[in-house]
Amino acid sequence: MNERIVVLDFGGQYNQLIARRVREAGVYSELLPRTASKERILGGCLSGIILTGGPDSVYEDNAMSCPDWVFKLGVPVLGICYGMQYIAKINGGEIKAADVSEYGRTPTTYADHPLFEGMDKRTVWMNHNDSVTKLPEGFVAIASTENCKIAAFANDSEKLYGIQFHAEVEHTEDSKRIFSNFLKNICGLKCDWSPASIADSMIREIREKVGDGKVLAALSGGVDSSVAAVLTHKAIGDRLICIFVDHGLLRLNEAAEVMEFYKDSVGLNIIKVDARERFLSKLAGASDPEKKRKIIGEEFIRVFEEESNKLSGYDYLLQGTIYPDVIESGAGGSAVIKSHHNVGGLPKDISFKGIIEPLRSLFKDEVRELGESLGMPSHLVWRQPFPGPGLAIRVIGDITEEKLDILRKTDYILRREIKNAGLERALWQYFTVFTGIKSVGVMGDRRTYDYAIGVRAVTSSDAMSVDWAEIPFSVLKRISDCIIAEVDHVNRVVYDITSKPPGTVEWE
Numbered sequence: 001m002n003e004r005i006v007v008l009d010f011g012g013q014y015n016q017l018i019a020r021r022v023r024e025a026g027v028y029s030e031l032l033p034r035t036a037s038k039e040r041i042l043g044g045c046l047s048g049i050i051l052t053g054g055p056d057s058v059y060e061d062n063a064m065s066c067p068d069w070v071f072k073l074g075v076p077v078l079g080i081c082y083g084m085q086y087i088a089k090i091n092g093g094e095i096k097a098a099d100v101s102e103y104g105r106t107p108t109t110y111a112d113h114p115l116f117e118g119m120d121k122r123t124v125w126m127n128h129n130d131s132v133t134k135l136p137e138g139f140v141a142i143a144s145t146e147n148c149k150i151a152a153f154a155n156d157s158e159k160l161y162g163i164q165f166h167a168e169v170e171h172t173e174d175s176k177r178i179f180s181n182f183l184k185n186i187c188g189l190k191c192d193w194s195p196a197s198i199a200d201s202m203i204r205e206i207r208e209k210v211g212d213g214k215v216l217a218a219l220s221g222g223v224d225s226s227v228a229a230v231l232t233h234k235a236i237g238d239r240l241i242c243i244f245v246d247h248g249l250l251r252l253n254e255a256a257e258v259m260e261f262y263k264d265s266v267g268l269n270i271i272k273v274d275a276r277e278r279f280l281s282k283l284a285g286a287s288d289p290e291k292k293r294k295i296i297g298e299e300f301i302r303v304f305e306e307e308s309n310k311l312s313g314y315d316y317l318l319q320g321t322i323y324p325d326v327i328e329s330g331a332g333g334s335a336v337i338k339s340h341h342n343v344g345g346l347p348k349d350i351s352f353k354g355i356i357e358p359l360r361s362l363f364k365d366e367v368r369e370l371g372e373s374l375g376m377p378s379h380l381v382w383r384q385p386f387p388g389p390g391l392a393i394r395v396i397g398d399i400t401e402e403k404l405d406i407l408r409k410t411d412y413i414l415r416r417e418i419k420n421a422g423l424e425r426a427l428w429q430y431f432t433v434f435t436g437i438k439s440v441g442v443m444g445d446r447r448t449y450d451y452a453i454g455v456r457a458v459t460s461s462d463a464m465s466v467d468w469a470e471i472p473f474s475v476l477k478r479i480s481d482c483i484i485a486e487v488d489h490v491n492r493v494v495y496d497i498t499s500k501p502p503g504t505v506e507w508e
């Protein structure tokens with residue numbers, strides 16, 4: 001890698017987006033805590049630094065800071081919102097609570113500056129209470145709004161830049177252009193990085209690391225573990241063996257589809273473990289969501305241990321960890337809302353020489369792009385995310401075969417109708433929920449007393465925040481009609497119109 005941007009995290013809510021925007025503009029980028037060591041920031045290569053927004057006010061005691069040497073590494077620094085105010089403060093500028101806070105879409109005027117080259121559209125996304133009110137020496141204002149006279153500044157000789165608005169948010173018009181201007185015009189970069197461009201070097205790295213050793217993987221059929229497996233298979237062929245656990249909580253036909261594609265089409269070496277009965281008997285009677293997750297997580301580890309003990313000579317464990325799983329936040333830990341069970345969360349006490357996580361620097365959409373460049377079919381690469389505990393957290397309360405059966409059939413119909421309506425790619429996830437509620441209905445002139453099924457469909461780019469999807473009423477109507485006509489013991493369908501926050505994607 002010969003171009004790399006480090007984004008230093010000051011705790012703002014859009015910080016991951018900054019790293020994504022830089023990557024979309026063609027430069028590999030990492031989000032690091034503002035306290036990261038010099039070695040980490042320098043990495044193998046450093047082409048520029050971006051300081052993020054954050055919740056603090058720079059003039060408060062103990063406001064977030066970063067070491068002074070960050071500004072002496074000889075690369076351009078761009079501050080966004082708090083990052084801009086921080087640059088102003090340490091260079092002797094003045095920052096005050098603004099007379100009028102700006103929030104939302106705000107018309108802006110740009111000066112003629114390389115950072116804004118070709119920026120014809122001029123509405124930006126503002127979200128600030130403080131503003132820079134006096135420029136530090138050597139800086140000039142290069143953008144302004146009605147209420148913020150210094151909406152961006154530059155010190156070209158020191159290569160220090162700041163924008164008060166959030167260019168990383170799509171509501172800022174031409175937002176991508178600002179990043180590519182910073183990268184090309186200010187940092188002087190070529191911008192030729194893409195997930196596909198690094199496939200060969202990833203394969204080479206795996207080959208070098210594994211040598212003539214062997215690798216064991218847990219394959220869930222989800223995008224991350226699948227792309228990691230296909231990549232590793234390209235590197236070491238049959239010396240990769242995958243364990244696929246059918247825990248009985250998969251969607252209709254899913255186990256067969258996974259086996260058919262990965263074993264038959266790709267030629268992966270897969271052991272399928274039929275653990276359906278085992279999981280269901282352990283789950284019998286459990287209705288608390290956290291308890292169900294725990295049972296599944298532990299049982300998964302037991303099954304994996306047993307299977308791997310039957311094999312011998314495996315040096316490395318392959319995991320589909322992706323970048324959002326490893327990002328350390330600069331603003332400290334957050335509350336555990338749900339204890340996610342990942343297929344990646346495998347036993348620590350199995351002895352391997354090491355772990356291979358080829359995707360740990362990529363975002364989900366980049367993993368998909370990489371998968372496509374490896375020749376994986378788009379219906380697999382674009383599969384919606386599916387949680388480790390599977391349908392167990394979509395049956396509210398205790399789990400039985402009957403409930404799972406109803407859930408599978410309704411979920412299948414939903415997926416079929418979403419596909420028929422051409423909405424698959426527009427949605428982040430869509431699934432049905434077995435609510436457990438029974439209600440009265442009328443069918444064929446008779447009273448019914450049957451289950452209500454919930455339909456959940458959301459849009460998102462990372463599942464951290466989601467919006468409920470505005471599916472056309474005609475499609476919702478068809479989904480509801482088909483579910484009630486085709487699935488016994490369902491007489492009502494409800495659509496979940498809760499975003500996240502305050503809801504979560506899954507009901508449990």
Ligand code: XMP
Binds near residue numbers: 339386
């Ligand atoms: P929530 O429900 O927390 O879900 O808003 C966010 C995203 O994570 C998925 N999810 C899980 N994935 N193990 C997983 O691997 C889990 O235990 C788990 N719980 C939720 C969920 O489907 C959504 O994509």
